[in-house]
Each structure stands twice: as C-alpha cells, then as structure tokens.
Amino acid sequence: MPDWAQAVRDRLAGLNLNGAREAEIVEELARHLDDRYRELLAAGLPEEQAHSLAVEELETRDMLAAQLRKTRLPAAREPMGFGSGGGNIMESIRHDLKVALRIIRAKPGFSLAVVFMLALGIAGNAAIFSIFNGLFLRPLPFAQPERLVDLDETAPKWNLKYVGVSNPDAYAWFKGNATFDGMAFFHGGGANLSNSSGVARRIKTATVTYRLLDVLGLKPAAGRGFLPEEDRPGGAKVAMLGYDLWQRLYYGDRRAIGQVLKLSEEAYTVVGILPREAILPPDAEVWTPLAADPNKASPFYLSGVGRLKHGVTLDQAKADLARIHREQAQAKDDTYPVMQPLRDRYLGDFRTVVNILLGAVGLVLLIACVNVAGLMLVHGESRAREISIRTAIGASRARIVRQLLTESLALAFIGGLLGVAAGKVCLHALVSLMPDDTPHWIRFDLDARFALFAIALTGAAAVLCGLLPAVQAASADTRGALQEVARSTLTRGKRGVLSVFVIGEIALAVILLISSGLLVQAFRKVLHVDPGFRPDNVITWSLRLPVAKYAKPEQQLAFFESLVDRLKSVPAVSSVSAASIVPLDGHMGYFFEAENGLPTKDQRPVVLQITALPGYLEAMGMTFLAGHDFTRHDEAADAPQVAVINEAFARFFWGSTDVAGRRIRYPGGNNKWMTVVGVIRTTMHYGLDGEIRPSVIVPFSVSTVNGMTIAMRTAIDPHSLASPAREIVRQLDPDLPMFDIRTMSERLERSLWVRRAYSWLFAAFAAVAILLAAAGIYGVISFAVSQRTREIGIRIALGARPAQVMRTVIGSGMLLVLVGLAAGLAASQLSARFLESMLFGLSTRDAVTCISVLSGVALVGLAANFIPARRAAAVDPMHALRAE
Amino acid sequence: MSNQSIDRDLKKGSAELLILSLLNGRQRHGYEIGKLIETRSKGALVFRVASLYPLLYKLEDRGWIQGRWVEKPGQRRRRYYRLTAAGRKILAERQVGWAAFVEAIRRITGAEYA
Numbered sequence: 002m003p004d005w006a007q008a009v010r011d012r013l014a015g016l017n018l019n020g021a022r023e024a025e026i027v028e029e030l031a032r033h034l035d036d037r038y039r040e041l042l043a044a045g046l047p048e049e050q051a052h053s054l055a056v057e058e059l060e061t062r063d064m065l066a067a068q069l070r071k072t073r074l075p076a077a078r079e080p081m082g083f084g085s086g087g088g089n090i091m092e093s094i095r096h097d098l099k100v101a102l103r104i105i106r107a108k109p110g111f112s113l114a115v116v117f118m119l120a121l122g123i124a125g126n127a128a129i130f131s132i133f134n135g136l137f138l139r140p141l142p143f144a145q146p147e148r149l150v151d152l153d154e155t156a157p158k159w160n161l162k163y164v165g166v167s168n169p170d171a172y173a174w175f176k177g178n179a180t181f182d183g184m185a186f187f188h189g190g191g192a193n194l195s196n197s198s199g200v201a202r203r204i205k206t207a208t209v210t211y212r213l214l215d216v217l218g219l220k221p222a223a224g225r226g227f228l229p230e231e232d233r234p235g236g237a238k239v240a241m242l243g244y245d246l247w248q249r250l251y252y253g254d255r256r257a258i259g260q261v262l263k264l265s266e267e268a269y270t271v272v273g274i275l276p277r278e279a280i281l282p283p284d285a286e287v288w289t290p291l292a293a294d295p296n297k298a299s300p301f302y303l304s305g306v307g308r309l310k311h312g313v314t315l316d317q318a319k320a321d322l323a324r325i326h327r328e329q330a331q332a333k334d335d336t337y338p339v340m341q342p343l344r345d346r347y348l349g350d351f352r353t354v355v356n357i358l359l360g361a362v363g364l365v366l367l368i369a370c371v372n373v374a375g376l377m378l379v380h381g382e383s384r385a386r387e388i389s390i391r392t393a394i395g396a397s398r399a400r401i402v403r404q405l406l407t408e409s410l411a412l413a414f415i416g417g418l419l420g421v422a423a424g425k426v427c428l429h430a431l432v433s434l435m436p437d438d439t440p441h442w443i444r445f446d447l448d449a450r451f452a453l454f455a456i457a458l459t460g461a462a463a464v465l466c467g468l469l470p471a472v473q474a475a476s477a478d479t480r481g482a483l484q485e486v487a488r489s490t491l492t493r494g495k496r497g498v499l500s501v502f503v504i505g506e507i508a509l510a511v512i513l514l515i516s517s518g519l520l521v522q523a524f525r526k527v528l529h530v531d532p533g534f535r536p537d538n539v540i541t542w543s544l545r546l547p548v549a550k551y552a553k554p555e556q557q558l559a560f561f562e563s564l565v566d567r568l569k570s571v572p573a574v575s576s577v578s579a580a581s582i583v584p585l586d587g588h589m590g591y592f593f594e595a596e597n598g599l600p601t602k603d604q605r606p607v608v609l610q611i612t613a614l615p616g617y618l619e620a621m622g623m624t625f626l627a628g629h630d631f632t633r634h635d636e637a638a639d640a641p642q643v644a645v646i647n648e649a650f651a652r653f654f655w656g657s658t659d660v661a662g663r664r665i666r667y668p669g670g671n672n673k674w675m676t677v678v679g680v681i682r683t684t685m686h687y688g689l690d691g692e693i694r695p696s697v698i699v700p701f702s703v704s705t706v707n708g709m710t711i712a713m714r715t716a717i718d719p720h721s722l723a724s725p726a727r728e729i730v731r732q733l734d735p736d737l738p739m740f741d742i743r744t745m746s747e748r749l750e751r752s753l754w755v756r757r758a759y760s761w762l763f764a765a766f767a768a769v770a771i772l773l774a775a776a777g778i779y780g781v782i783s784f785a786v787s788q789r790t791r792e793i794g795i796r797i798a799l800g801a802r803p804a805q806v807m808r809t810v811i812g813s814g815m816l817l818v819l820v821g822l823a824a825g826l827a828a829s830q831l832s833a834r835f836l837e838s839m840l841f842g843l844s845t846r847d848a849v850t851c852i853s854v855l856s857g858v859a860l861v862g863l864a865a866n867f868i869p870a871r872r873a874a875a876v877d878p879m880h881a882l883r884a885e
Numbered sequence: 886m887s888n889q890s891i892d893r894d895l896k897k898g899s900a901e902l903l904i905l906s907l908l909n910g911r912q913r914h915g916y917e918i919g920k921l922i923e924t925r926s927k928g929a930l931v932f933r934v935a936s937l938y939p940l941l942y943k944l945e946d947r948g949w950i951q952g953r954w955v956e957k958p959g960q961r962r963r964r965y966y967r968l969t970a971a972g973r974k975i976l977a978e979r980q981v982g983w984a985a986f987v988e989a990i991r992r993i994t995g996a997e998y999a
Contacts, residue, residue: 026938029915029964033934036916058934392982396898 119416122369127424144218152305172295203740224273409467417459507821533684535622628679650695818862
C-alpha cells in the first residue's frame with residue numbers, strides 16, 4: 002500500500018504545526034486518500050492510475066498548505082481587517098471604498114447630514130488647534146529653544162509678580178552662575194527715528210547686552226553684532242537694524258551698514274542687521290547696546306534671557322541664582338530671582354484660555370460624533386436586511402464591520418476636509434480680530450502638526466461614529482432581521498443605546514451652555530465695572546521729547562504747556578491735558594510713605610505714579626472724592642510740593658478718603674513732604690478685570706518726564722481731532738512724531754479683547770452644541786415614532802385620543818431630556834472649576850445662568866419632541882395596520 | 886453589495902452551508918462528506934482534500950462542528966464530525982438567509998422569463 006502519510010507530510014512541511022496536531026491531520030488525510038485509492042481500485046482502475054488520481058486530491062489549484070495555513074495558524078483564525086476574502090490588501094480596500102462611496106451616494110440626505118455635522122465639529126477644532134499650535138507647539142525660532150529661560154525678579158512684598166532685574170543683580174548673575182552657557186539682558190523702549198527728508202517716526206527700540214544674539218543662538222543677517230567694549234558706559238553709539246526696518250529703509254541693501262541713524266536726535270552707526278528670527282525683545286526694530294554700569298544701583302527694569310548648560314534643569318539653575326542672590330552683599334529680601342521657560346513667560350497667560358477652548362470644541366465634536374453614531378445606528382437598522390443576507394451567505398462579521406467602518410471613514414474624511422476648510426476660514430476671522438499688538442512672530446498657518454491633528458481627529462471621529470453601529474449591525478440577529486414583522490421594531494438594545502446617546506448629547510450641551518453662560522455673565526459683569534474715568538469721546542496720543550534737544554525739565558514742561566494751550570483752541574475740544582501714563586497704558590512704580598499712616602506690617606505696595614498737567618483728571622473724566630486738582634502754580638520748581646492720590650492709596654495708608662491736607666513722601670527722611678490736595682475715585686488702570694493699586698498723581702515739580710500722552714475730550718467724533726492736533730505738533734516741532742493714537746474707548750476694547758473673544762467663542766460653540774443636540778433628539782424621537790407607527794395605529798384604533806398619543810411620545814422623549822439635564826448640571830459643576838480663574842468672582846453655581854440654561858434646553862428638547870409627537874398623533878390607524 | 890463580493894461570499898458561504906447541512910442530524914467523516922456532496926450534486930460540486938479539510942478545520946475552529954476519533958473493530962480509526970449547538974444555530978440562520986437569497990434571485994431571474 003502506498004505511503005499516504007509521507008505524501009501528506011511532505012506538503013505540510015513548513016507550516017510548523019505542533020506535533021500532535023500534525024499527526025492527527027496526517028492521519029485523517031491519509032485515511033481519506035486511502036479510501037479514495039480503494040474506491041478507484043474497486044472501480045477497476047490499475048494501481049498506478051488510482052494512486053496518481055488519489056495524490057491529485059492534494060494538488061488542486063489551492064495548495065493544501067496554503068489553505069491550511071489560513072485556517073490552522075492562530076493569527077489567521079478570523080482575518081480581521083484585511084484579506085479575509087482572499088485577494089490582496091489594496092484590492093480589498095479599494096473594493097470596500099467603492100462600495101462605501103456607492104452607499105454614500107445612494108443616501109444623499111443621510112450622507113449630507115453626517116458630513117455636515119462632522120464638518121461643524123471638526124471646523125471648530127481645526128481653528129482652535131491652529132491657535133494652540135501657533136502659541137504653544139510651534140518651536141521658537143532659536144537654536145535649542147528648550148534651553149532658553151526667562152530671567153526676572155519677583156517682589157511679593159511690593160505686590161508685584163515681576164519687577165524686572167536691576168543692573169547689579171544682572172551683573173552678579175552673569176558673573177557668578179555655574180549653570181548657564183550664556184545670559185543676556187535687555188530693556189524695551191522707543192525712539193523718534195528721523196530720516197534725511199525730516200519726517201520723524203516713532204519706532205520700538207531695545208537696549209541689549211552684547212551677548213543677546215549669541216544667547217538666542219542667532220547670527221547677524223549682515224554685518225556684526227555688538228562688541229563688549231560697545232556695551233560699556235561711554236561706549237560707541239552703534240545700532241543693529243531689525244530685518245523689516247532694514248527692508249523698509251534700505252530695501253535690503255548691505256550698504257546700510259556704516260550708515261548713521263538719528264534716534265531721538267542722537268547719531269548711531271549701523272554695524273549690523275538683525276536676522277528675521279530676532280523676535281526678542283518683542284517688536285523691537287532697532288537694538289542698541291545697554292551700556293549699563295554694573296556698579297551703580299539701578300531700578301529693576303531689565304528683562305533677562307539665559308541659555309541653560311546642556312543637561313542642567315530649571316530647578317538646578319534656580320538654586321544657582323538663589324545662591325548668588327543670597328551671597329550678594331547688598332541684597333535685600335524684597336526681590337528674589339525667578340525663571341521659567343521662555344515661552345511660558347510670553348504666552349503663559351493664554352494657556353488656560355486656549356486649553357479650555359480646546360476642551361469646548363472637543364465637546365462639540367463629541368456631540369457631533371454621538372449624533373452621527375445615532376444616525377448610523379438608525380441607518381444600520383434600515384440596512385439590517387442587506388447585512389443579514391450577506392451574513393447568511395457567508396460574509397464574516399469582520400468583513401461587515403470593516404465595510405461599515407470604511408463607510409464611516411469615507412464620510413468622516415469628507416467631513417474632515419470640509420471641516421478643515423471651514424476651520425481655516427474661522428481662523429482667519431479670529432486672527433483678523435486680534436489686536437495689532439499680538440506678537441507678530443506667532444504664526445497660525447498650517448503645518449505638519451496640524452495635518453497630523455486633523456487626520457487623527459477625523460480618524461477618531463470615524464471610529465467613534467462607526468464602531469458601535471458596525472458592531473451592533475454585525476451582531477444583529479439575522480433571523481430576526483429577515484422576518485418581516487420583526488423588521489419594523491427596533492431591538493430593545495438599540496433603543497437603549499439611542500436613549501443613552503440622547504441623554505449624553507443633552508448632558509454635553511448643558512455643560513457647554515452653562516460654562517459659556519458663566520463666561521458671558523462674567524464678561525457682562527466686567528463690562529459693568531466702573532472704569533473710574535469716562536472713556537467716551539476722548540482721543541489720546543503720545544509724544545516723546547528727545548533729551549538731546551529738550552535737555553532741561555523746564556524746556557520739556559514749557560513745550561507740553563504750550564502744546565496743551567494751543568490744542569485748547571481746536572474747535573469742539575472741551576478739555577485737554579496730558580499725563581505720563583493714561584489708563585490701560587502701562588505702569589511706573591514708586592514707593593511712598595504716609596505721615597501718621599496706619600501700620601503697614603511687612604507690606605510695601607508699589608504705587609503707580611503718574612506725572613500730569615493740571616486739568617488731566619478732568620479731561621479723562623475722573624471724579625474727585627475730596628479736595629481738588631493742582632494748578633499751574635504748583636508746577637513751579639520752587640512751589641510747595643503737592644499730589645493727588647487715589648482712593649486705594651488713601652484707604653491703604655490712612656483707612657479713609659477724607660485725607661486732603663495730609664502729607665506723603667518718598668521713603669527716606671531727606672525727602673520732601675508732598676501735601677495731598679485731592680483724592681480721586683480709583684480707576685481701573687490695569688483693565689476692567691485687572692488689579693487695583695494705590696496711585697499718586699503729581700505735577701512736573703515733583704517728577705519730570707520727557708514723554709507724555711495727550712488726552713483731548715470733545716463732543717464730536719474724537720478721531721476728527723487727530724489731524725488738527727498733528728498740524729499743531731508740526732508747527733511746534735516738525736521732527737516730533739505722534740504715536741499710539743487711540744481713543745480711550747479703543748483702549749478699553751483692546752484691553753478686553755481676550756476676554757471678549759473667548760467668551761463669545763465659547764458661546765458660539767455652545768450654540769452649535771445645543772443645535773446639534775436638538776437635531777439628535779429630533780432624529781431619535783422621530784425614528785422611534787416611525788418604528789412604533791403600528792403600535793400607535795392600534796392604540797388609536799382602540800380609541801386612544803391624539804392628545805394621549807402625543808403625551809406618551811413627548812413624555813418618553815422628555816424623560817431622556819430631563820435625565821440629560823440632570824447629568825449635565827452635575828457634570829458642569831465639575832467642569833466649571835476649570836473656569837474659575839476666568840469668572841471674575843462669579844460663582845460657578847450662578848443661579849441665573851444655571852436656571853436659564855436648564856429651562857432653555859428643556860424648551861429646545863420639548864420643541865424637538867413636539868414635531869414627531871404631532872406626527873404620531875396624526876397616524877391613520879387603517880394605514881398603519883395595512884402597512885403590515 | 887457588489888457582484889464581486891456576492892460572488893466571493895457566496896462561494897465561501899455556500900460551502901459552509903453544505904457541510905453544516907450534511908452534518909445536520911448525524912455525524913459523518915470527511916471522506917463521506919466529500920462523497921455525499923459529489924453524488925448529491927450529481928457531480929456538479931466536487932471538494933478535494935485540499936479544500937475540504939481546511940474548511941472542516943475552520944468550522945471546527947469556530948466551534949460550529951466538532952470532530953472526534955471513532956474506533957471500530959477491525960478498522961483503522963476515523964475522524965467523525967458532528968454539529969455543535971452553535972453550529973445548529975448558524976445552520977438555522979443560514980438556511981433562512983439562503984432561502985431568502987434564493988427567493989430573491991428567483992424573483993428576479995424568474996421575472997425575466999415570466
């Protein structure tokens with residue numbers, strides 16, 4: 002007898018079956034071949050022919066081993082994903098895709114709804130992610146930016162988070178540290194740049210230590226950087242031109258190097274051009290050497306940037322600077338070095354806002370996905386018959402899941418494309434709303450990170466939307482689906498899933514609505530804050546007198562006084578004056594002590610000091626609580642010193658506002674006392690939602706300044722005053738540029754920009770969320786009604802009145818809505834905690850917000866239930882019963 | 886559904902259905918199953934070793950059928966297959982599906998000639 006076992010074994014070689022299993026297979030197949038062989042012999046075939054025919058059984062087109070490999074190896078048990086039907090992967094994908102596209106085309110209404118919802122969800126995410134990416138993910142344009150840290154000093158006792166670094170401190174850190182490869186310091190400022198044709202322009206400048214370019218890891222675009230000897234007191238007057246200014250002034254010509262630039266009437270020689278990446282100090286158009294004297298005490302005014310040595314951590318560097326600070330002989334314990342990653346210092350304020358917005362758009366997308374999943378589930382239901390036939394004739398569950406997933410992936414892809422396009426439009430709108438002082442180096446254009454994000458988002462959406470319905474559909478009871486009667490009732494499980502979807506959508510929408518309600522309420526609360534001045538109909542603009550031309554304080558005072566006098570003659574001007582700093586425009590801090598003041602313990606709050614001309618407080622619309630303004634008599638250098646203080650100052654130092662006539666002075670026994678002549682109501686100098694600090698307004702005789710901001714109040718459109726003012730300035734000094742021309746209302750708007758933007762963005766997302774949720778409720782209830790047409794028909798035939806039917810339908814729908822409301826309310830109390838810092842003191846349990854959101858959502862839910870309920874009540878019993 | 890996928894599913898599904906049907910009510914060994922398919926289809930369907938056994942093993946893997954060795958006096962042992970409970974459920978489903986499918990085809994092709 003032939004050795005069948007050997008023949009079989011030969012063909013199983015290479016399969017690596019386990020021994021016992023292989024023996025069994027060999028035995029079984031050998032037995033089969035033997036049966037076949039005997040049968041052929043019995044039929045009268047010669048032995049040889051019978052043998053070859055029997056062996057042929059093993060040699061059919063599909064090789065035995067190949068077939069067995071598919072079934073016997075564990076990994077290939079039920080090929081999930083690709084290749085289950087034979088054929089290669091690409092062919093399989095193409096096939097699934099073809100089918101998916103056909104089905105998408107065949108149901109345009111369904112497909113459009115799905116694509117639209119996904120696009121809506123993805124658009125918001127795309128826009129907000131672009132901003133997140135631009136602010137926090139895109140690397141700074143410096144070499145190894147992760148090693149760069151911001152250096153500063155903090156002074157809690159002065160009530161200041163950052164005070165800046167003093168010259169001696171900067172020098173001590175620079176000399177004494179062991180953890181930095183390099184350290185540089187800078188100070189931002191401005192200068193009047195005049196060109197050969199005599200037209201002056203105000204530009205932003207920075208004085209920097211000579212190492213700044215090195216520390217940032219940048220090289221000059223042309224020419225050279227500063228030399229150490231130029232960065233010393235009395236060093237040569239040299240400058241580096243910013244790249245953009247170089248382009249504007251010299252059209253990128255290298256001959257700019259060696260040219261002389263007049264900055265505030267002083268001549269500087271251009272020695273180099275800054276590279277485009279030199280974005281620090283922000284917006285500086287010209288750098289000049291700091292040339293500070295490290296041995297002289299100085300105010301705290303410098304910003305610092307350091308490059309950590311390789312492998313040094315932030316904490317090690319902090320400890321290093323703390324050590325140096327302790328060792329400094331003259332160190333007081335008022336200030337203390339602080340450092341943080343560079344990006345955190347410049348953009349950290351936005352992080353919470355952007356994170357919360359990302360969370361919000363994420364929720365919107367989630368709602369969209371739940372909606373789409375519901376639609377798919379319902380859609381899958383109507384396809385149950387097709388799916389059951391396919392299952393019956395042998396399509397595996399994996400194949401069906403794959404087909405359904407391909408469909409949702411295709412839909413998500415189209416939705417993703419549309420969403421990204423719409424997101425770009427939103428982003429442009431958003432960016433165009435940003436104030437022009439947003440750092441110009443923050444860019445929001447698309448990049449690889451964005452592409453990855455969009456793809457991941459779309460894929461996640463597809464899986465979220467498609468997986469559950471696919472699994473549900475694939476496990477559908479095929480017999481049930483094929484039976485005509487069963488076809489019209491939704492299985493209990495699916496109805497449960499749809500109900501959970503509705504509840505989830507409502508809950509998510511409630512979270513968003515309550516959060517946005519809180520933010521909008523907080524915003525309104527901020528808007529209702531009394532700024533302490535009257536911002537309407539006031540235009541402000543700034544002038545800075547070059548010290549080279551106006552060296553003496555008397556000259557400066559004379560200039561500003563004659564300017565104000567002339568401006569008074571401009572028609573329609575009701576009042577005009579000037580101050581060193583107007584509200585929302587910055588800070589200049591000093592320390593004061595009060596005669597017979599309250600004990601201040603360890604606190605030494607920094608006081609905002611403003612030098613003003615008489616009439617400024619009136620022009621700005623500030624209110625006197627006691628006393629009066631100072632006059633021109635008080636401005637004389639030999640006049641007794643006077644000051645106006647704000648309510649915060651009066652309350653902190655004396656606990657009362659009735660303090661006219663009392664005296665204050667700069668700390669130190671030698672300083673002159675100033676008599677308080679007036680107390681004004683505190684203004685929101687740092688923004689309507691900003692801090693409140695004590696402040697002192699002094700005349701020129703107390704503190705002189707060479708730059709002032711002029712405020713002109715009028716009854717007409719304040720913008721119309723800019724051009725007559727410009728003419729008057731030109732008559733007084735044609736080389737003086739006016740800059741920062743803005744009405745006070747515009748300044749107020751700008752100060753509220755971020756809060757306004759995120760509050761309304763959040764509200765927009767919440768509106769989209771409730772619309773989506775309403776569409777979801779409507780869809781699910783409509784579907785449930787259509788599924789129950791027969792039952793409703795029977796009820797009506799049995800005498801139920803339409804009103805009863807409506808009540809039942811609305812009742813079952815509203816139950817879901819109410820559960821969703823409760824869940825959403827509970828969840829929103831948790832999520833609102835993230836908002837707390839943005840709520841301006843508003844409680845996260847703000848009753849007005851919660852009640853109006855809950856009742857609003859309940860109403861929307863009722864409306865969404867009402868239409869299908871009316872349809873149910875209108876069911877014609879005969880028609881419904883005949884449908885079977 | 887495309888023709889291609891029907892075609893592919895059909896071949897696979899029908900072979901499974903054939904085997905499940907033949908094992909309905911009694912156990913059979915592989916050679917017998919092959920033989921029955923060939924004779925009952927009057928030679929229209931022929932399963933060779935290379936396609937029959939992999940299919941049997943696959944159905945066994947899925948738990949739809951179960952094979953066990955049976956020894957009879959004077960013979961070498963054979964492996965007999967029988968339906969499991971899961972197999973019976975699948976068979977019932979497949980029969981309904983198949984009937985619906987055949988009916989659908991009949992309605993269409995029949996209408997052509999009616």
